[in-house]
Amino acid sequence: MTSIPTRLTRAAITLGLVIAATACSPPGSPGTGSQDAGTYPAGPVTLLVPAAPGGGWDSTARSLQQVITEGHLTDQPVEVVNREGGGGATGLAQLTGQDSGDPNTLMLGGLVMVGALVQADSPLKVTDATTIATLTSETEAFVVRKDSPFTSIKQVVDEYAADPSSVIFGGGSAGGSDHIAAGLLLKAAGQQPAGMKYVGYAGGGEATAGILSGDVEVGISGLSEFAGQIESGDMRLLAVSSDSGDVAGRPAPTLQSAGYDVDFVNWRALFAPPGISDEQKAAITDFVKKIHDSPQWSDILAKRGWTDDFRTGDEAAQFVAAQSDTVTGTLQELGL
Numbered sequence: 405m406t407s408i409p410t411r412l413t414r415a416a417i418t419l420g421l422v423i424a425a426t427a428c429s430p431p432g433s434p435g436t437g438s439q440d441a442g443t444y445p446a447g448p449v450t451l452l453v454p455a456a457p458g459g460g461w462d463s464t465a466r467s468l469q470q471v472i473t474e475g476h477l478t479d480q481p482v483e484v485v486n487r488e489g490g491g492g493a494t495g496l497a498q499l500t501g502q503d504s505g506d507p508n509t510l511m512l513g514g515l516v517m518v519g520a521l522v523q524a525d526s527p528l529k530v531t532d533a534t535t536i537a538t539l540t541s542e543t544e545a546f547v548v549r550k551d552s553p554f555t556s557i558k559q560v561v562d563e564y565a566a567d568p569s570s571v572i573f574g575g576g577s578a579g580g581s582d583h584i585a586a587g588l589l590l591k592a593a594g595q596q597p598a599g600m601k602y603v604g605y606a607g608g609g610e611a612t613a614g615i616l617s618g619d620v621e622v623g624i625s626g627l628s629e630f631a632g633q634i635e636s637g638d639m640r641l642l643a644v645s646s647d648s649g650d651v652a653g654r655p656a657p658t659l660q661s662a663g664y665d666v667d668f669v670n671w672r673a674l675f676a677p678p679g680i681s682d683e684q685k686a687a688i689t690d691f692v693k694k695i696h697d698s699p700q701w702s703d704i705l706a707k708r709g710w711t712d713d714f715r716t717g718d719e720a721a722q723f724v725a726a727q728s729d730t731v732t733g734t735l736q737e738l739g740l
Contacts, residue, residue, distance in 0.1 A: 545634075
């Protein structure tokens with residue numbers, strides 16, 4: 405389950421910025437100078453993960469590392485480096501400061517970082533980096549316990565419209581993708597998201613327990629988080645947040661099909677530092693396309709249940725910018 409810290413202090417963000425501002429690359433270090441775009445990468449590649457090991461960004465970075473190595477896509481070493489702190493702000497500060505202009509440092513990021521930066525009132529935004537490609541995405545699922553009186557997402561919205569305090573939503577931490585999905589639903593239904601009663605859990609197991617125990621009436625998380633309970637019949641799927649989705653090969657009901665104009669996914673993307681040339685950006689993009697088109701990457705997508713959501717160039721940059729605007733507006737309406 406994806407989550408955003410509920411409250412990040414300015415001090416944490418400032419620390420990340422200070423680290424980025426004071427650190428510097430050793431003179432002549434690989435990848436900091438110009439290089440022939442046709443030979444990318446011409447030096448060691450760093451995959452920067454702005455979070456602790458073990459999370460979604462980390463697993464994506466290590467999967468990329470595996471594909472590059474097993475597919476023999478370069479003879480250069482590829483290292484995964486974790487820079488946790490500030491919901492991604494410390495890593496982004498390094499990428500946009502210390503690593504500016506270095507085409508051989510790439511950072512994993514996504515929707516969670518957008519929200520974390522907004523909540524922290526950070527001066528940095530993901531659009532300060534150079535968007536290379538979106539990689540994967542996952543739809544959010546709205547579920548209830550099997551004996552819930554709610555049999556459709558419309559019933560949930562109608563109950564909320566009659567009395568906002570009568571419906572308790574639950575998912576990842578306040579301000580995360582699950583909370584945002586609920587806010588977008590209520591906004592599309594003409595309701596005030598700020599009135600929502602929302603229980604934020606630290607992990608998927610806790611959220612599942614909360615739903616099954618009845619502490620939470622409507623649960624929200626990535627579809628894969630609830631797939632087992634949906635298939636077993638312990639949970640009832642009311643809708644998914646994207647314009648399409650399936651469970652065990654069967655089409656899932658969508659918010660759009662219920663009449664709510666929401667098409668929302670939790671996405672992950674790959675970013676380069678600012679200050680790289682157009683030629684370097686094109687070379688990086690070509691390299692990432694090789695990764696995406698490899699059979700090893702297809703195998704990883706299938707094994708992990710990730711949805712292939714590949715975009716590059718202007719399409720990727722425009723998507724990230726639009727998502728940044730959407731998340732910022734929704735968090736403001738949620739009072740976060």
